Amino acid sequence: MTHTFYITTAYAVTAIVTLCLIFWVWLDGRARQKELAELEASGIRRRSAQTKPEPAPGGQA
Amino acid sequence: MRLIAENLSARRGEDLLFQGISFALEAGECLILTGRNGSGKSTLLRVIAGLLRQETGKVTWHSAKAESDMRAAEACHYLGHRNAMKAELTVAENLSFWKSLFGDFEGGRGMSVGEAAEAVGLGGIAHLPFGYLSAGQQRRMAFAKLLVSHRPVWILDEPTAALDVTAEEVFTTLIKAHLAEGGIVLAATHQPLGLEDARELKMVGFAGVMEEVW
Amino acid sequence: MRLIAENLSARRGEDLLFQGISFALEAGECLILTGRNGSGKSTLLRVIAGLLRQETGKVTWHSAKAESDMRAAEACHYLGHRNAMKAELTVAENLSFWKSLFGDFEGGRGMSVGEAAEAVGLGGIAHLPFGYLSAGQQRRMAFAKLLVSHRPVWILDEPTAALDVTAEEVFTTLIKAHLAEGGIVLAATHQPLGLEDARELKMVGFAGVMEEVW
Amino acid sequence: MTALLLRDLKLSVRAGGGALIGVLFFITVVAVIPFGVGPDLNLLSRIGPAIVWIGALLSSLLGLDRMFQTDREDGSLDLLLMQEHPLVLTVLVKCLAHWIGNGLPLVIASPLLGLFMNMNEVAIGATMLTLLVGTPALTFIGAVGAAVAVALPRGGLLVSILVLPLAVPVLIFGVGASYAAVEDPAPFMPPFLILVAITMFFAVLGPLGAALALRNAND
Amino acid sequence: MTALLLRDLKLSVRAGGGALIGVLFFITVVAVIPFGVGPDLNLLSRIGPAIVWIGALLSSLLGLDRMFQTDREDGSLDLLLMQEHPLVLTVLVKCLAHWIGNGLPLVIASPLLGLFMNMNEVAIGATMLTLLVGTPALTFIGAVGAAVAVALPRGGLLVSILVLPLAVPVLIFGVGASYAAVEDPAPFMPPFLILVAITMFFAVLGPLGAALALRNAND
Amino acid sequence: MSESLAITKFSDLANPTRFLALAARILPWMAAVTAILFAVGLYMSFSTEGDYQQGQTVKIMYIHVPAAWLSMMCYTVMALSAIGTLVWRHPLADVSHKAAAPLGAAFTLIALATGSLWGKPMWGTWWVWDARLTSVFILFLMYLGLIALNRAMDDPSRAARVSAILILVGFVNIPIMKFSVDWWNTLHQPASVIRMGGSTIDAEFLWPLLVMALAFTLLFFTLHVMAMRNEIWRRRVTAQRRMAARLAGRDNVR
Ligand code: HEM
Ligand SMILES: Nc1ncnc2c1ncn2[C@@H]1O[C@H](COP(=O)(O)OP(=O)(O)OP(=O)(O)O)[C@@H](O)[C@H]1O
Ligand SMILES: Nc1ncnc2c1ncn2[C@@H]1O[C@H](COP(=O)(O)OP(=O)(O)OP(=O)(O)O)[C@@H](O)[C@H]1O
Ligand SMILES: [Mg+2]
Numbered sequence A: 001m002t003h004t005f006y007i008t009t010a011y012a013v014t015a016i017v018t019l020c021l022i023f024w025v026w027l028d029g030r031a032r033q034k035e036l037a038e039l040e041a042s043g044i045r046r047r048s049a050q051t052k053p054e055p056a057p058g059g060q061a
Numbered sequence B, C: 001m002r003l004i005a006e007n008l009s010a011r012r013g014e015d016l017l018f019q020g021i022s023f024a025l026e027a028g029e030c031l032i033l034t035g036r037n038g039s040g041k042s043t044l045l046r047v048i049a050g051l052l053r054q055e056t057g058k059v060t061w062h063s064a065k066a067e068s069d070m071r072a073a074e075a076c077h078y079l080g081h082r083n084a085m086k087a088e089l090t091v092a093e094n095l096s097f098w099k100s101l102f103g104d105f106e107g108g109r110g111m112s113v114g115e116a117a118e119a120v121g122l123g124g125i126a127h128l129p130f131g132y133l134s135a136g137q138q139r140r141m142a143f144a145k146l147l148v149s150h151r152p153v154w155i156l157d158e159p160t161a162a163l164d165v166t167a168e169e170v171f172t173t174l175i176k177a178h179l180a181e182g183g184i185v186l187a188a189t190h191q192p193l194g195l196e197d198a199r200e201l202k203m204v205g206f207a208g209v210m211e212e213v214w
Numbered sequence D, E: 001m002t003a004l005l006l007r008d009l010k011l012s013v014r015a016g017g018g019a020l021i022g023v024l025f026f027i028t029v030v031a032v033i034p035f036g037v038g039p040d041l042n043l044l045s046r047i048g049p050a051i052v053w054i055g056a057l058l059s060s061l062l063g064l065d066r067m068f069q070t071d072r073e074d075g076s077l078d079l080l081l082m083q084e085h086p087l088v089l090t091v092l093v094k095c096l097a098h099w100i101g102n103g104l105p106l107v108i109a110s111p112l113l114g115l116f117m118n119m120n121e122v123a124i125g126a127t128m129l130t131l132l133v134g135t136p137a138l139t140f141i142g143a144v145g146a147a148v149a150v151a152l153p154r155g156g157l158l159v160s161i162l163v164l165p166l167a168v169p170v171l172i173f174g175v176g177a178s179y180a181a182v183e184d185p186a187p188f189m190p191p192f193l194i195l196v197a198i199t200m201f202f203a204v205l206g207p208l209g210a211a212l213a214l215r216n217a218n219d
Numbered sequence F: 001m002s003e004s005l006a007i008t009k010f011s012d013l014a015n016p017t018r019f020l021a022l023a024a025r026i027l028p029w030m031a032a033v034t035a036i037l038f039a040v041g042l043y044m045s046f047s048t049e050g051d052y053q054q055g056q057t058v059k060i061m062y063i064h065v066p067a068a069w070l071s072m073m074c075y076t077v078m079a080l081s082a083i084g085t086l087v088w089r090h091p092l093a094d095v096s097h098k099a100a101a102p103l104g105a106a107f108t109l110i111a112l113a114t115g116s117l118w119g120k121p122m123w124g125t126w127w128v129w130d131a132r133l134t135s136v137f138i139l140f141l142m143y144l145g146l147i148a149l150n151r152a153m154d155d156p157s158r159a160a161r162v163s164a165i166l167i168l169v170g171f172v173n174i175p176i177m178k179f180s181v182d183w184w185n186t187l188h189q190p191a192s193v194i195r196m197g198g199s200t201i202d203a204e205f206l207w208p209l210l211v212m213a214l215a216f217t218l219l220f221f222t223l224h225v226m227a228m229r230n231e232i233w234r235r236r237v238t239a240q241r242r243m244a245a246r247l248a249g250r251d252n253v254r
């Protein structure tokens, strides 16, 4: 007896949930980086970055 | 009897409001905090009262009778922006609740409820529910709370905000009497309180971001 | 444009706080209410704003364009003790909500949200949640609410309570500008507002029990 | 008025995830029930509609009293009262926003809970339908209570006495109609129509009463 | 400390609502279930203890979020935090007052509801006894939630969400013991003693957690 | 008495900064290893023939069981971080348990969903109120409650402390839960419900399972580090916005 339906749905659900999770985390990171860049652009930066130049917050994603 | 604050600093939200504040107050001394809106006066008072955790530093209380490692908060009365009285209970019920909860400190004696109401100039109306009083009257009754049980240190946050002139005078008289008895007063105000020999601490607010966390 | 109050009296709880108060304010005039705590200043302002029911008398609004039986409240902005802004929304969201809810009155035009924030001296931070602002900044933004939509009458209840000196000056300037444009201002204060030609009404409180009900 | 609707919706999302919390609460309440009655699936499916309705009633009771309170505490209510729009309309819009923010998510979540309670499709559909029709009535009734509570320091008592007895008929007909859909002899329509009528009735009476209470309660 | 107990009791009578809305809701819940189960008296009496327990659990949620909130709003909480009595003791006393004001009425009302559910005397007695022992645990658990909620703009629902999962064991053993009293093979004592143990455990953990949360949530 | 509270210098070697640097370095590696492990694990699980007593559906096990394990491990990670928050007041601990909650909820959701998808063919129903299932469900609710709590408070460090307390109280409650649910179930449970696990698993099924478990674990840690990094950035943004507000107020008042 095979239960292809249940197996595929189970894998599909898992895939969807994990992918959503990954994308959410990733997009969240992107959004935060963008906000930081905007703040930087408008002249607001970390005090540490003002007193002593520091690599742009975060580095690569 | 001394209240000593050493090197206090505190945050609100994420930013540091002040740092390196130190002072020592002897019996009979009074410290007035002034400064712009949002400069951290209330925050400092709450730190001293032990209601907010400081970032660095400590506040200690020394007296002949006190053990050395005593929390300063226990020697303090705190009168904040809010009155700490229940609108549903009568003034007398409110006051006598605080009287019996607070107890008295190191042998001092608080007034009776009736005397305290008399002292703030509202003798006749202690039987009214607190919620029926006008804002000024409520503030006065909240002040009466300081009288019903003895504490050497009074911490007052804008005690006279939105009070009229006569009420201010009553408060000044009571504060002077407390100082004359060897009490200590810390108060934050925008208006002068009329205390002659008070020391003043000017807060400037936003000390920046000490060791930025994030 | 005139705001006329005739023979007003009002109760709070059971006692009559004032009676027989009448005045007429023309365009460009300002009336300052003073008096002791609990003398009924806030009560009078709330009666004029239509938020409390008066015992006798009426408040009317007359202008070229208004129908004769108009509620005076609709020509008024009311700035009470509380700021009427939501801590969860940003300042801009708050202001534009009130702008679109209030609309404009009789052809006048309110400023844009940005301009209003600029006018109270906080131009750059309209994108912040209101709750992030300090008390003084919050009060200024509440004042900006009066600027985003046009109303000829401003009713201000202790607009400068617990503000520092610079903020007070900003407010005075804005009030003067409103008066110069032909607006009407009613304000209750304990501190002088710095308006030269303002009329003053001294409230005394507890007018006794008019035609006793019981 | 749209501005008010939008603001209230925004608030219900921002102020601590209103809808999310409501639904979570609903799920939690329903999930706790089997621990009491035991894991007997038959029994669960029989009491299912009642439980789902009770959960909905409870979660609307818990959030309702704050409906005008927040506006009053920050002074917005004063300004709303001063406007020329009829107050009834303002209250109606606020009720609508409250229902969209708090009631609708419950309706949408109810099928899931139906599955947990092992209810069959018809029962789930019927419960959802009755909730859709009935929860607005709870909001309208609650609005009166909330308005009365606004000014009274001791409103609590009055509100509960006022709101629960009024809400009980809604509950009864809602549950009744849900069961009628499943059990054959009982017809679905009569209780359902009564439920609709109750909702319509309170859609008028609720805002009227609330507006009246607000005018008189404000000081 | 007695002063605090007395004040809180006075307040719960004056400011009102607490006990009454709890009992009203309790009655409503218990009254609605028979709709679902139908007029089958046997079944009703079988699920009776469970329903009464669930009703009690849900209605103890109603007042919970205000336990420290009112004290915080008027500033009393600050003064309570400053006192030298250990804060845990203060919380314990407040829990006690809350239970007397809100939990005890439920216990007292439960026999009536037992009659509604057609339970026999033993079952009613057992349910009442388990409620008497178990509801304090609910209050203690709730205190943690209420302390956490002190800093929230809209505590109500969130508190219940946080509290309900923690309350599951209490519910399970409460219902279990009530059943064991009626059904012969199962002995009453073991689950009942476990229930007692759980209550004692939370009587320690609850106030500790709540005190910790209050210290941290206050600002 | 300090008169001037000027902005002072401070050391810029705060821990989060170092964490960010570290994260930037190791994240690509972690992501790569996770991907490889998933590829291997999936290949292995699809290449084994479903010859077990449960037929083809044993394939569900390869995702169900790791997800279930992770749902519990995640709570443990959160509890440890909560201790870090309360005892050492370490800012990274705050960030850690806040970032872990959604991940835990997601893995629990996977365990629940695959479990019910397995349950339908095996037991003939999507859901039974069995002891283990119920405790997983309660765990799910606890995760959601914690997420809601974190969202409802806007002061992050206060929120962190308060939710740390709740995490710990919940952690203490979990054994009680487990115990009580077992007890409850022996009273009421119909005897017919199939019990999970039982027979020891053949090596043929064990290997894919272990590889998948490892893959899931690594996935969790990768995501956790990423989420922590996001959270740190988020706090930076809010801190800088507040600072902007402060400075704006200052300049204008002058
Ligand atoms: C929604 C339903 C389900 C949930 C929430 C669930 C939950 C769990 C959990 C938490 C574990 C880890 C237990 C541990 O390691 O201590 C687990 C393991 C396992 N489950 Fe499930 N499960 C569900 C349905 C099923 C079904 C239907 C089957 C198969 C008939 C199944 C078979 C297994 C097996 C074989 C293991 C691993 C063996 C073990 O570690 O004991 N589960 N499940
Ligand atoms: N709960 C809070 N969360 C975050 N920041 C806060 C909070 N309360 C106050 N602040 C911030 O802390 C700063 C200091 O506030 P504080 O109340 O100490 O000022 P203050 O000197 O007492 O002002 P005022 O004269 O208005 O009483 C303010 O700028 C405010 O923005
Ligand atoms: N809700 C109320 N119920 C009963 N009496 C009230 C209520 N609010 C105020 N009062 C009474 O009405 C009187 C006038 O109050 P009002 O607020 O108008 O005073 P005010 O002049 O504005 O004082 P303040 O200077 O403190 O603002 C007070 O004496 C008060 O006791
Ligand atoms: Mg202050």
Ligand SMILES: [Mg+2]
Pocket: C041, C042, C043, C157
């Ligand atoms: Mg006033």
